Amino acid sequence: MNKLLENKEIIISKWVSKIDTDIDEIEVKTFFSQILNSIENDESTDKIILDAVANLSKYELSINEIAKMVLKLVDVLEEEKLSCEEKNIYIKKIYSLTFDMFVEFENTEKDTISKQIDTIKSMDIPILKLDNDTILIPLIGFLDSQKAFDLIRKILTTIKEKNTLKVIVDIEGIPIIDTEIANQFLRLHRAIKIIGAELIISGITPAVAETLVHLEIDLPITTRADLKLAIETFRNNEI
Secondary structure: OOHHHHOHHHHHHHHHHOOOOOOOHHHHHHHHHHHHHHHHHOOOOHHHHHHHHHHHHHHOOOHHHHHHHHHHHHHHHHHOOOOHHHHHHHHHHHHHHHHHHHHHHHHHHHHHHHHHHHHHHHOOOOOEEOOOOEEEEEEEOOOOHHHHHHHHHHHHHHHHHHOOOEEEEEEEEOOOOOHHHHHHHHHHHHHHHHOOOEEEEEOOOHHHHHHHHHOOOOOOOEEEOOHHHHHHHHHOOOO
8 A cells, every 4th residue: 555655745745735834844744754654554653753752842832733733634635536445544544643642742741740750859958048047948849758857857957057046948839738748847847946946938829828728737837928028027036
């Protein structure tokens, strides 16, 4: 079955004319040529999809946009002099390939997100000294039990080494606040209190506040909506 490859250049030209995109025409034709080869020769779609990601990702196209481009081939085939049986076979392959693209893109995205989460989890927690009395810990990403334990130990060590009595933990970069995280803050608060220091948690957004209320979590800790207010609270000796 080589009907498509016999008129490959003509089909690709018609195909390109049916899409509205700012992508370089040579790259589009290369992508379409790969798809035609796959459909005609029953090749694996994995390489095509990976090539599409590599070549088209710089244009910030979504999988939906790329799939629509691929499905335009159906319109082209409707205009070709093919038997109904041939058209049906090709169209079935096109839809099958498009489905595979969605699956592959989803798997790739999940893998990317998983790697990003692992990277965030493994990041060291920075402790910044704002002045002689105050340190700032900006939290970013996910705070699990191990990271919270390391955080408490690191803060207590820093307080002792730098003779610091004021601690600001900014949580604006934490995507999820739940009961476990709230309990970690309580442990941190108790540990800081024991050595005579003060704690303010900043970055309490309306969404975070709503979550804490929904979970019926009462934090007996001084909180502020943003970092600026937390710094001002310490400098004005309001706690």
